[in-house]
Amino acid sequence: MKMRKEPIFELERVSFTYDGKVTALREVSLAVAAREKIALLGANGSGKSTLLMILAGLYFPALGQVRAFGNALTEEAFKDESFAFSFRRKVGLLFQDPDVQLFSPTVWDEVAFAPLQLGLDQEEVVSRVEEALRLLRIESLRDRAPHRLSEGEKKKVAIASILSLHPEVWLLDEPTAGLDPRTESWFLDFICQLNEVGHTVITATHDLDAVDLIADRIYVLSEENRLIAQGTRQEILSDRELLLRCNLTHEHRHRHERLEHAHPHRHPERHIHPHE
Amino acid sequence: MRARRGFIERSIADITATLEKAIFSEELARKEGLLQNLDPRMKVITFLALLLAVSLSQGLLIIVALYFLTLLLAWRSRIPLGFFIKRVWLFMPFFTGMVALPALFNIFTPGEPIVTLWQTERFHLAITIQGLRTATFLVLRVGVSVSLALLSVLTTPWATLLKALHILRLPQVFILILGMAYRYAFLLLHTANSMFLARQSRTVGQMPGGENRRWIAASASTLLAKSYHLSQEVYLAMLSRGFRGEAQMLDTFRLKPSDWLWGATLLALALLAVLM
Structure with missing residues (x-):
């Protein structure tokens, strides 16, 4: 599928290894345009989180090129204060583990952290924090210590801590992992709303049900850390062979009266077969 | 078991x-x-x-x-007064008391004896009024200081x-x-x-x-x-x-x-x- 708009992120043959030993990505190329709703789909260990870290300007690949908003995304580029300032203002990253993201002593301080580091004046900081707390309906948590919250509350505070940044791009790492059904459903709605109001949303996940809602376009990473497919949501989710190969679904053996058979756990069409 | x-x-x-x-x-x-x-x-x-x-x-x-x-x-x-008083004074004899103990005796604080503990021709061990006063000062000063510090910590997140x-x-x-x-x-x-x-x-x-x-x-x-x-x-x-x-x-x-x-x-x- 060709993109009509100018890309905001471009990766060209990017490879990444941890400590020069463990390979996390092999020759990955992709492009993301503004206001897109993208999913990076892959099994555990396929390199999706690493890819998000690269897009967030936190990891820098030894091989390949990364461009963001028309500029090369390198360690050198971040030494330029104005570039670092402008990039961090535009891109927000939600970590998979909220305990990593919530390091401040209170919820209020956590939500105020990003606007304060970006040098906004006091009035603007207070207004952004109050707005984020109100939108996520967590005003009552303002003085609580983040580590004393439930997982769902932690996730909401983590979102509020990015919301107060007013980023253009949201990078979400396994956002629905560990959430109860109600919070998960709320969060999926929230991601859709973000995109509807004009944000670019890039989500790393292996949850096929979630992808159905939160992505228009999907990039698939194999267990060998290569980008092996890209396409629309419909194209990717209907390719059972691809999903099986990437360990994103599995053969499911079950019995219908006297008939026992196996098929992928997920199937888009109705499940019809003759019963004796 | x-x-x-x-x-x-x-x-x-x-x-x-x-x-x-x-x-x-x-x-x-x-x-x-x-x-x-x-x-x-x-x-x-x-x-x-x-x-x-x-x-x-x-x-x-x-x-x-x-x-x-x-x-x-x-x-x-x-602040529950029982809890507040116990938290300060329960450990006071073990720490400050040990330090203040020698000050009671005429060896360290010469003065007017009030209780003679041991008397021979060459050696005289007694608790002096001045010693008692010094030890009481020390214990009280530490006790009140700890109480003040504890009170400020207990009443401030x-x-x-x-x-x-x-x-x-x-x-x-x-x-x-x-x-x-x-x-x-x-x-x-x-x-x-x-x-x-x-x-x-x-x-x-x-x-x-x-x-x-x-x-x-x-x-x-x-x-x-x-x-x-x-x-x-x-x-x-x-x-x-x-x-x-x-x-x-x-x-x-x-x-x-x-x-x-x-x-x-x-x-x-x-x-x-x-x-x-």
Whole structure:
């Protein structure tokens, strides 16, 4: 599928290894345009989180090129204060583990952290924090210590801590992992709303049900850390062979009266077969 | 039958319990009371002045009066008095008492004996009036100072107290590190506790000492590796939200007329206690 708009992120043959030993990505190329709703789909260990870290300007690949908003995304580029300032203002990253993201002593301080580091004046900081707390309906948590919250509350505070940044791009790492059904459903709605109001949303996940809602376009990473497919949501989710190969679904053996058979756990069409 | 717990296991459980008590202290700090409603900066300044007064005052009765003032403040701040008094005086004999004990005797503090303990031609051991006075001064000064410090900690949430310390020119990055250390100590202690519980759930009977020690050493290294990994991730989370090495913090403290009145009264009292 060709993109009509100018890309905001471009990766060209990017490879990444941890400590020069463990390979996390092999020759990955992709492009993301503004206001897109993208999913990076892959099994555990396929390199999706690493890819998000690269897009967030936190990891820098030894091989390949990364461009963001028309500029090369390198360690050198971040030494330029104005570039670092402008990039961090535009891109927000939600970590998979909220305990990593919530390091401040209170919820209020956590939500105020990003606007304060970006040098906004006091009035603007207070207004952004109050707005984020109100939108996520967590005003009552303002003085609580983040580590004393439930997982769902932690996730909401983590979102509020990015919301107060007013980023253009949201990078979400396994956002629905560990959430109860109600919070998960709320969060999926929230991601859709973000995109509807004009944000670019890039989500790393292996949850096929979630992808159905939160992505228009999907990039698939194999267990060998290569980008092996890209396409629309419909194209990717209907390719059972691809999903099986990437360990994103599995053969499911079950019995219908006297008939026992196996098929992928997920199937888009109705499940019809003759019963004796 | 309950399995006997080892030294390390007991220590970790005790540290966790102590931290849980700290949470209880936060609950006291969030109650509606006299000291809880004060501006924390004014509280820090006035309590420092009272501490100075306790150290410099030459009158036993004045120090006793300052202790009663501390108790009155604790009562007006809805701190359970039994808990407050016990927490200070229960351990006082073990620490300050031991230090003050030698001062009772004529060997260290010559003077008029009130009780003779041992008398020979060459050696005379007695408790002197001057010695008793010195020891009482020391115990009282330490007791009242600890009570004042405890009262300020009990009536101020940890995060707020840290922020208020900025008024004493404590660098913001130091305040940030203190806050984060407190927050992640909880997480790592809970992880350590879970590791012990996980082992307990898979252990039948008593483990040999050597094997126990090996397991503890292995757990300690796992925990260290985990905390190192966590610290790296937290740093990345901070970078992604605009942190550039210098922490920016915001205090939303506002001095009310009642804070000024409190400040003036307490500073005058402290000055009077020193001069009398």
